[in-house]
Amino acid sequence: MQTFLESLTTLSRPMKRAIQITADSAIIILCLLVAMSLRLESLAFMAEPQVWLALLIALPPSVLAFSQLGLYRSVVRFITVQALPAIAVGVLFSAVTLSAAAQLIGAPIPRSVPGIYAVLLFLGISLVRFVMRGFLRQPGQAKRDAVVIYGAGAAGRQLCNALNDGNEYRPVAFVDDDPALQQSLVSGKPVIAPDQLPGLLERTKIAAILLAIPSASRARRREIVTRLEPLGVELKTLPGMADIVSGAAGYSDIRRVRPEDLLGRDPVPPRADLMGRNITGKVVLVSGAGGSIGSELCRQILRHNPRTLVLMELSEIALYTITTELRGLQERTGRSVRIEPVLCSVQNRSRVSATLRAFGVQTIYHAAAYKHVILVEENTVEGVLNNVIGTRVLAQAAAELRVEDFILISTDKAVRPTNVMGASKRMAELVCQALAREGSRTRFSMVRFGNVLGSSGSVIPRFKAQIQHGGPVTVTHKAVTRYFMTIPEAAQLVIQAGAMSQGGDVFVLDMGEPVRILDLAQSMIRLHGLKPYIMDGDTPSEPAQGDIGIRIVGLGKGEKLYEELLIGNVPKGTEHPRIMTATEHALPRHRLDPLLDRLQRACHACDVAAIQQIFLEAPLAYRPARVEPHDLIWNAIRSQPEAAPVPLALPKVSQLT
Structure with missing residues (x-):
């Protein structure tokens, strides 16, 4: 049987059409004979030539009508209920033609027969095609993974139809929270309640649960995933409704559930007046344009039609990548913004x-x-040069050339820093605050926020790679927590905060609730359909009862258990519900500049001890995790008795600039 079905699928299209026309012709003849038999309760009519003549007259127009309606262009293996209206129209035309032919030649066909014939023909034409569809699909059904679709709404039904036409997944059931849908059939599949899902998983080997709830809020999705995680089945999801509506994704574009889908909040819709205030019709420059935040800022800025967008970036490949992306986006959207990669x-x-x-x-x-944090801790000199001196250079140039607005992207690690990276960003804030207090025509502002999901250096990409390699997943401390925000939300809030600046503002973004990193690691492992367990060193703390181990490795250099967003002041609200402002301690420029000059000299002399001393003198609330200064090059030089004594003189600043 399977060989016969496979041979049917290899026939040419004309041959397949011929088979369908022959089958439909036989069904038409059979349906008329059955209709006459039911009406007359006898087969005597078969001896009447006029009956056969009427059938002969009605047959070609009926087949022609089915052909014109596209019935023979459709592939039987992929036929859906959308074909039923066309079949109904063809059947109605056939019944009318039969009735007219009978009246024309005076055939002894009762008036009720065309009605009976129409019902039988509709059932026959439809049934044969759907039965054949089932048989033709059957060989591939066994090779596909069984899946359950969570959500029996419109998205779930369309996903089910798309999967039925594919070769990867075989839907076996729907799960839905709506009691009105439970215990019913949707697209031929049973709909069960969420509490019945564990029983189904025990009875059936399910490869994945597919979430078909694109319009659900992030909080609702988080609630559902939290409930499904312990089941030990891989979770996948549809794209968001915005992507589906815009055409960027379809109902068949399923992917694994990501932590980003669950940790972030439902964003507050951005205010158009704030988004465009510093951008629309203006020349905008983004430094670090190829980074995680910088590149998203560029995408958001491009949507608000600046006159020119200048991309300033040190990395050649990062600059090339973001420039190519933005120019491609311009072509697709028809915008005419000048993009200048520098x-x-x-x-x-x-x-x-x-x-x-x-x-x-x-x-x-x-x-x-x-x-x-750790890379800057090990490369103190370069981190300070880039984060502090680089900010000073750019900010002073902005003030001298009367740039209208300067928005510094800061970090929660600048608050009571325990590492060089945080201290350098707090020093960068002091640079902007000092220039703002000096009465510059440039409005300086700073925007502080925590970690962004999916950024370079984030724990999430590292956890993904570790899980894909079979573990272990490394977590620094069982109690460590971090704030998280999606990159698009962070970029939108940065732009809106900068638009509200009066000069010298320190804006703080509402990051929501902090997340325990150990919980995040366990959740990511479960999302892959695996079971996590805690390890003690290189061995499990108890006999392994899971698939992926989590190793606690201890806090890295300069890392905190908890991050803060404020040094000590109570934040004030702004016109945006997720943007606050705070008044932080600042230094006047005549006191800050000597510190910055000393810092620059220490960097170019590779004097890490002097850098640390300056940070301790400045009002940064810097409390280094390591008392001893640390830098890989500094340490290597000091460990060589025959090497030149440190500090090691580097070229003068004038030679570099």
Whole structure:
């Protein structure tokens, strides 16, 4: 049987049409004979030539009508209920033609027979096609993974139809919270309640649960996933409704549930007046344009039609990537924004000034920074040069050239920092505060927030890679917590905060509730359909009762258990519900500049001890986790008795700029 069915699928299209026409012709003849038999309760009519003549007259127009309605162009293996209206129209035309032919030649066909014939023909034509569809699909059904669809609404039904036409998944049931749908059939599949799902999983080997709830809020999705996680089945989801409506994704574009889908909140719709205030019709520059935050800022800025968008980036490949993406986005959306990629370090004073002057920059979003705590801790000199001196160079150039707005992207790690990265970002804030207090025509503001989901250096990509390699997943401490926000929400809030600046503002974004990293690791493992267990060193703390181990490795250099967003002041609300402002301690420029000059000299002398001492003197509330200064190059030089004594002199600043 299987060989016969496979041979049918390999026939040419004309041959398949011929088979369908022959089958439909036989069904038409059979239906008329059955209709006459039911009406007359006898087969005597078969001896009447006029009956056969009427059938002969009605047969070709009926087949032609089915052909014109596209019935023979459709592939039987993929036929759906959408074909039923066409079949109904063809059947009605056939019945009318039969009735007219009978009246024309005076055939002894009772008037009720065409009605009976129509019902039988509709059932026959439809039934044969759907039965054949089932048989033709059957060989591939066994090879597909059985799945359950969570959500029996419109999205779930369309997903089910799409999967039926595919070769990867075989839907076996729906799960829905609506009691009105439970215990019913949707697209031929039973709908069960969520509490019946464990029983179904015990009886049937289910490869995955597919979430078909694209319009559900993030909180609702988080609630559902939390309930499903312990079942030990891989969870996958449809794209969001916005992507489906825009055409960026379809109902068949399923993917694994990501932590980003659950940790982030439902964003507050951005205010158009704030989003466009510093952007629309202006020349906007983004430093660090190829980074996680910088690139998303560029995407958001492009949507609000600046006159020119200047991309300043040190990494060649990052600059090429974001430039190509933005120009492609322009082509698709029909925008006409000038995009100017500038390969430049923010430490290069002459090139920074030339860039601002050449393009007439009006708004700067300063996202260029080294942000990875441990890497900056091990590369103190370069981290401070980029984060502090680079900010000073760009901010002073902005003030000198009367740029209208300068928005510094800061971090929660700048609050009572225990690491060089946090201390350097707090020092960068002091630079902007000092310039703002000096009465500059440039409005300086700073925006502080925590971790963003999916950024470079985030724990989430690292956890994903560790899970894919079979573990273990490494967590620094059982109690460590972090704030998380999606990159698009963070970028939108940064733009809106900058639009509210009066000069010298420190804006703090509402990050929601902190997340325990151990819980995040366990959740990610469960989302892959695996069971986590805690390890003690290189071995499990108890006999392994799971699939992926979680190893507690201890806090890294300069890392905190908990992050803060404020140093000590009570934040004040703004016109945006998720943006607050705070008054933080600042230094006047005449006191800050000597510290910055010393810091710059210490960096170019590779004097890490002096860098740490300056940070301790400055009002940063810096409490280093390590008393001993730390830098890989500094340590390597000091460990060599025959090496030149430190500090090691580097080229002068003038030679570099």
